[in-house]
Amino acid sequence: MSPVLGLAVVFAQLSLLAFGGANSILPDLQRQIVGHGWMNGHEFAALFALAQAAPGPNMMVVSLIGWRVAGLQGALVSTLAIAGPTSILTYLTAGLWFEWRDKPVRKAIQAGLLPVTIGLVMASAALITKSTTLDWQTGAITLGVAAAAYFTKWHPLLVLAAAAALGAVGFVG
Numbered sequence: 001m002s003p004v005l006g007l008a009v010v011f012a013q014l015s016l017l018a019f020g021g022a023n024s025i026l027p028d029l030q031r032q033i034v035g036h037g038w039m040n041g042h043e044f045a046a047l048f049a050l051a052q053a054a055p056g057p058n059m060m061v062v063s064l065i066g067w068r069v070a071g072l073q074g075a076l077v078s079t080l081a082i083a084g085p086t087s088i089l090t091y092l093t094a095g096l097w098f099e100w101r102d103k104p105v106r107k108a109i110q111a112g113l114l115p116v117t118i119g120l121v122m123a124s125a126a127l128i129t130k131s132t133t134l135d136w137q138t139g140a141i142t143l144g145v146a147a148a149a150y151f152t153k154w155h156p157l158l159v160l161a162a163a164a165a166l167g168a169v170g171f172v173g
Contacts, residue, residue, distance in 0.1 A: 011081035024120035
């Protein structure tokens, strides 16, 4: 199978599981991308970090992966494959979903999807942490950033600047 076709298959199937956005499918996405030998876990984490740092949607990681694997054609195919199936499904079910707005079945579906989405996003955080924690210094920065995000109301750019400063002074090598 060509890399472009492989990207289309991987992203089309994962698009239907992306409850909560692209971050919810990161563990399986990383497993499949690395499993196909298209890149290693550290390269995957670097592309994810680049996509998160850039302005725009967090789905940008999909286009970056496609670009890295198969150039412009890979970026276009990956982006269409991740957005196409869910867009079609949303279009086909939107009327019914609106019609069911007060029905118990809709509330049950939403209640069931909430813990699934939270679990998938937490698994993504664990995967990125594992892929980027190379030594005790990077582990300390990861723990510090997680603590700052959870326990404070600091602006994320302040935390990012602090982490950059630690890298600039040689704390992370």
